[in-house]
Amino acid sequence: MKVLSNKTRGIILHTLVGAFIGIVVLHPVTKIVYWFEFRHDLDAGGESLWRFLLSRLDSTFVLEMVPMSLIFALIGGAIGLAFALYHLALLRQQQAVHFLEKELAEDLPFLIKGGEGEHLEFKASVRWDFRQQKPNRALEAVIAKTLVGFMNHRGGSLLIGVADDGEVVGIEHDYQTLKHKDRDGFERCITDIVTTRMGVEQCALIHCVFYEVEGKDICRVIIEPSPTPVYLQDGKVSKYFLRTGNGTRELDAREAMAHVMRQ
Numbered sequence: 001m002k003v004l005s006n007k008t009r010g011i012i013l014h015t016l017v018g019a020f021i022g023i024v025v026l027h028p029v030t031k032i033v034y035w036f037e038f039r040h041d042l043d044a045g046g047e048s049l050w051r052f053l054l055s056r057l058d059s060t061f062v063l064e065m066v067p068m069s070l071i072f073a074l075i076g077g078a079i080g081l082a083f084a085l086y087h088l089a090l091l092r093q094q095q096a097v098h099f100l101e102k103e104l105a106e107d108l109p110f111l112i113k114g115g116e117g118e119h120l121e122f123k124a125s126v127r128w129d130f131r132q133q134k135p136n137r138a139l140e141a142v143i144a145k146t147l148v149g150f151m152n153h154r155g156g157s158l159l160i161g162v163a164d165d166g167e168v169v170g171i172e173h174d175y176q177t178l179k180h181k182d183r184d185g186f187e188r189c190i191t192d193i194v195t196t197r198m199g200v201e202q203c204a205l206i207h208c209v210f211y212e213v214e215g216k217d218i219c220r221v222i223i224e225p226s227p228t229p230v231y232l233q234d235g236k237v238s239k240y241f242l243r244t245g246n247g248t249r250e251l252d253a254r255e256a257m258a259h260v261m262r263q
Helices: 006-037 039-044 049-058 063-104 108-114 139-151 183-197 200-205 253-262
Strands: 120-123 156-160 206-213 216-223 232-234 237-244 247-251
Touching: 006 063, 108 120, 108 156, 108 206, 120 139, 139 156, 139 183, 139 216, 139 232, 139 237, 139 247, 183 200, 183 206, 183 216, 183 232, 200 206, 237 253, 247 253
Parallel strands: 120 156
Antiparallel strands: 156 216, 206 216, 232 237, 237 247
């Protein structure tokens, strides 16, 4: 049995409440406006505001008035839906700000000393292969998997220019593989990886911050958790990765579906 997410339940609840308000509030309000607009004609017939409202309310649920009630229900439901979407967007912004503040408050040397974990990953480079001592574009796929894993979990930080053992190696070698051999060029490289392998809409979830440690540049990529599932495009195949412990793992179709349903 499919279980609705909290977000979906919230949207449905706001829509239903809006529809209810449309019938019991908006509909009577329009009748009041109507009475004030034509009260002189109504007064001629001796009908007061309260008598007018009571007479109209009695006829609200008559079969002939059902279409009118449905119209007001739709109007109220649309207002409730708009409010729910606005509330979710505002909540999302607040969560993003809180997440970034929390990440940036952490001291970088302390992070490196603490080692990799659920919310922290080290990568020596994006393109430079230290073993072969030459550029290797295949390494970009490893970076992409890590980014997707964080997005599908609870977010985190990817430190590029730090080896697995915590040694600071810097990203100067990566600079030499780029068209623009500086921090701006490096940030564009990260953005291009996200755009081509995940989609341009996911670029809003990453934030590059540069530091100088031991005389070497380090890029800290802060990754926000995604409100929707993010898939890695590998050729014509879409793959789902998730951060688990201090590593990133690809989930099969059943595991991916179960994780998405729990979101």
